[in-house]
Amino acid sequence: xxxxxxxxxxxELILDGHYPPGARVGEVEVAEALGVSRTPVREAFRAxxxxxxxxxxxxxLRVVRLDDExxxxxxxxxxxxxALTAELAAERQRAGRLAPAELAELAALADRTxxxxxxxxxxxxxxxxxxxxxxxxELAANPVALHALDRLWDQIQVSTLxxxxxxxxxxxxxxxxxxxxxxxxxxxxxxxxxxxRRHVLDTRAADRPTADDDKE
Amino acid sequence: xxxxxxxxxxxELILDGHYPPGARVGEVEVAEALGVSRTPVREAFRAxxxxxxxxxxxxxLRVVRLDDExxxxxxxxxxxxxALTAELAAERQRAGRLAPAELAELAALADRTxxxxxxxxxxxxxxxxxxxxxxxxELAANPVALHALDRLWDQIQVSTLxxxxxxxxxxxxxxxxxxxxxxxxxxxxxxxxxxxRRHVLDTRAADRPTADDDKE
DNA sequence: GTTGCATGCAGTGCATGCAGAGCTCTACGC
DNA sequence: GCGTAGAGCTCTGCATGCACTGCATGCAAC
Numbered sequence: 001x002x003x004x005x006x007x008x009x010x011x012e013l014i015l016d017g018h019y020p021p022g023a024r025v026g027e028v029e030v031a032e033a034l035g036v037s038r039t040p041v042r043e044a045f046r047a048x049x050x051x052x053x054x055x056x057x058x059x060x061l062r063v064v065r066l067d068d069e070x071x072x073x074x075x076x077x078x079x080x081x082x083a084l085t086a087e088l089a090a091e092r093q094r095a096g097r098l099a100p101a102e103l104a105e106l107a108a109l110a111d112r113t114x115x116x117x118x119x120x121x122x123x124x125x126x127x128x129x130x131x132x133x134x135x136x137x138e139l140a141a142n143p144v145a146l147h148a149l150d151r152l153w154d155q156i157q158v159s160t161l162x163x164x165x166x167x168x169x170x171x172x173x174x175x176x177x178x179x180x181x182x183x184x185x186x187x188x189x190x191x192x193x194x195x196x197r198r199h200v201l202d203t204r205a206a207d208r209p210t211a212d213d214d215k216e
Numbered sequence: 217x218x219x220x221x222x223x224x225x226x227x228e229l230i231l232d233g234h235y236p237p238g239a240r241v242g243e244v245e246v247a248e249a250l251g252v253s254r255t256p257v258r259e260a261f262r263a264x265x266x267x268x269x270x271x272x273x274x275x276x277l278r279v280v281r282l283d284d285e286x287x288x289x290x291x292x293x294x295x296x297x298x299a300l301t302a303e304l305a306a307e308r309q310r311a312g313r314l315a316p317a318e319l320a321e322l323a324a325l326a327d328r329t330x331x332x333x334x335x336x337x338x339x340x341x342x343x344x345x346x347x348x349x350x351x352x353x354e355l356a357a358n359p360v361a362l363h364a365l366d367r368l369w370d371q372i373q374v375s376t377l378x379x380x381x382x383x384x385x386x387x388x389x390x391x392x393x394x395x396x397x398x399x400x401x402x403x404x405x406x407x408x409x410x411x412x413r414r415h416v417l418d419t420r421a422a423d424r425p426t427a428d429d430d431k432e
Numbered sequence: 433g434t435t436g437c438a439t440g441c442a443g444t445g446c447a448t449g450c451a452g453a454g455c456t457c458t459a460c461g462c
Numbered sequence: 463g464c465g466t467a468g469a470g471c472t473c474t475g476c477a478t479g480c481a482c483t484g485c486a487t488g489c490a491a492c
Binding site: 003039042043046047049050051052070073074076077080081083084088142143144145147148152 | 219255258259262263265266267268286289290292293296297299300304358359360361363364368
């Protein structure tokens with residue numbers, strides 16, 4: 001099925017910044033770039049538009065570019081959903097439904113994220129960080145929440161590609177990851193939800209442009 | 217643009233139960249029924265699949281049929297998101313950003329929902345109820361949350377078409393709507409979030425099949 | 433009687449042709 | 463020199479043709 005592989009490849013190209021936010025994507029150009037005809041490209045466009053990665057702009061489609069306000073709205077929804085997945089994961093831990101190996105892998109992800117960030121391997125750090133949060137959503141065993149979060153992550157990733165900031169907050173991020181991990185491990189749903197929500201909102205507050213960053 | 221109108225019309229047909237959960241949807245059949253060619257139908261299929269209304273089933277697509285477990289997962293996400301929108305709406309009220317007329321319309325929606333339910337006009341009651349909750353999400357002024365909730369509502373609506381139950385809980389539902397409304401009107405975000413979460417989860421608990429309802 | 437294979441059919445997936453809409457560039461007029 | 467109008471072109475939107483896959487049905491052999 002070329003439609004599906006076209007969708008995945010195009011999504012990768014967008015998430016990698018090959019098609020940056022605001023860039024126009026044309027059927028013919030993408031079709032030639034990926035070596036398929038326009039039909040599967042058109043269908044991939046529809047699917048990616050429904051996922052919030054592409055948006056109509058008069059004639060044709062553009063890669064979505066979220067402004068500061070919209071990004072804050074995405075983060076607020078993400079905070080609510082990650083609070084839920086953390087809560088659910090902690091519930092499952094309390095019910096004895098999480099294997100120790102799963103929690104160990106989660107802790108290892110937190111470690112690797114921290115090391116990559118500290119070493120300045122920012123691209124890898126971003127990937128690992130997303131992996132850490134996604135793993136929690138997987139442990140929540142709620143595919144609906146997982147899918148919704150995947151969509152939000154895609155949108156965030158596209159809109160924050162430029163600002164792979166050198167993090168002065170490395171230790172804070174890691175400490176918050178530990179808090180979250182501890183709450184889940186302890187099987188404390190309320191604490192896990194609170195830790196997740198605080199972490200996401202703090203992340204947003206730290207990444208927010210300081211009023212004179214960029215305009216357009 | 218026929219693609220978009222095809223998508224909307226097909227969505228209506230699915231939500232109305234014209235294509236019931238589990239029904240196969242064929243390109244040719246839908247194209248003939250709507251009087252367009254297969255191309256816009258195919259693109260509408262992709263978009264509706266991304267929205268969670270259609271899902272692949274070997275050859276072709278079927279209308280999504282959520283089992284009891286999946287429906288509970290949807291409700292849990294919905295509870296988290298409606299808690300968020302209620303919280304945001306209450307925040308805006310506290311900040312003086314909600315017009316009195318907007319709150320009055322919301323109260324009127326609650327009234328009409330209650331009356332329609334009490335009078336046994338169930339189809340209308342479902343529509344009004346959805347309108348009430350959606351209006352709160354609109355007042356939250358967060359399009360991301362609004363869109364996510366629209367998707368969840370669509371999935372719920374499709375999967376609960378059969379069970380337009382005569383509600384013994386009419387008064388409970390109305391009382392919870394009032395609580396939610398009061399918390400928003402009072403500008404109390406925490407209370408609004410709690411009221412919304414409880415209402416959604418209670419609704420799910422009440423609608424859940426009592427173990428011997430249906431199997432398949 | 434059951435199982436395995438072959439054949440036919442239906443429906444999807446992809447490509448391409450064609451028409452229409454919007455944007456741009458140029459030329460002419462003020 | 464600037465603004466506006468017109469023409470041309472590029473790109474999207476839709477339709478249709480063709481090939482291929484996956485399934486069902488029937489027949490034959492064990």
